[in-house]
Amino acid sequence: MPASKAAHPEAMAPPTPGPTRTAPPMQPGSWKTSPRMKQYARFGLTGWIYLFASFAGIAIVWSLGSGPEAYARMQAILAHPLAVGFHLLALASVVFVLIRFFGLFPKAQPARIGPAKPPPQPVLKVMLYGVWIGIALVMAIVKAGGLF
């Protein structure tokens, strides 16, 4: 079992210190090896990918405003294998986050919003995947020039 790491020293501390000296709180030792926590850490790490993807998006828009030559240079950069690899990584991150989100979202639905009740969780999950696949299909058709 890996050694436990210290938690925040004030974690779960009493509002006023008691008469007895206490040992500081520790994090669970299993966090470094637990598959669930590894998945949670991966989920958190995808934030870095979205950050860099945002920078790339800003750079593309910037190059669009800087004339055709700048945009052509940006296109060349985006065609570089490293850029393509990053975009594949971003795609994998989006799929990973969506699958995690679709797994957790249905149970987070309030039992009732006003008079309306949400559909049962399995139905909600099918609806989420349906919307996702539908949007992906429409986008693929648009990209292929099928609609416009």
Place this chain on the structure above:
Amino acid sequence: MTTRRKFVVTRFDPDKDEVPKTQEYEIECQDDWKVLDAINFIKDEVDSTISHRWSCRMAVCGSCGMMVDGEPKLTCKTALDSYGDTVEIEPLANFPVVKDLVVELEGFMGKFQQVKPWIMNAKEEAEKKAASTMKEGTYRQSTEELMAFKQFSMCINCMLCYSACPVVSNEPDFLGPAAIALGHRYNMDTRDGGQDERNQIFREEGTVFSCSYANECSEVCPKGVDPAAAVNQAKFNAVIDWATGLVVSRPAAKGDE
């Protein structure tokens, strides 16, 4: 049938120790024992100086939560035969340790009080409902209304969810899974009239929006309460309540003059 097992138990005496240390015990364990049976055996037969909490031995009182091989577990409900020859027993993670396997509870109790876990304005709500339904007498609650929150009322305050939560570990002000689930339980209760107050609390810093939905609280909950669901439903409700407040005027809260 018995199996010889080694238990590595965290020890801490506030009068003697600067930091917690571990102590090893090797005992013969019966195959049908729970982890708590082994700790009780060590306490009774091997080393009476060990301190730990327990009471009911049937997963109701919530006293015997400890870390077993790094995972928060209700030790009276955790079968020993699912572990190897060596079992590590530690006090609940994310809590200050009072002695050995006993953790400080005051912080936990303080968080509970913050969500006002009681039915507020029950008399006024009952009168309102009686007036609208023309029924008098006992406040009636349908099965469907009960089922909206029953799951969240099954919490036994074992604190395993606090031990498993990465936000509790890093944000001392976070109300935490069980307290928010309890507040949400009362918000969902049709007899309660305190939703405005609790939703106001839930919109403050260190409450529902500090939750990053790791879902660990629900994974370790021994009673199937699913606190992560409660916390995230409470997020929705707090936002809807806020949005409703923008267009619908609210009655002044007690004390507002």
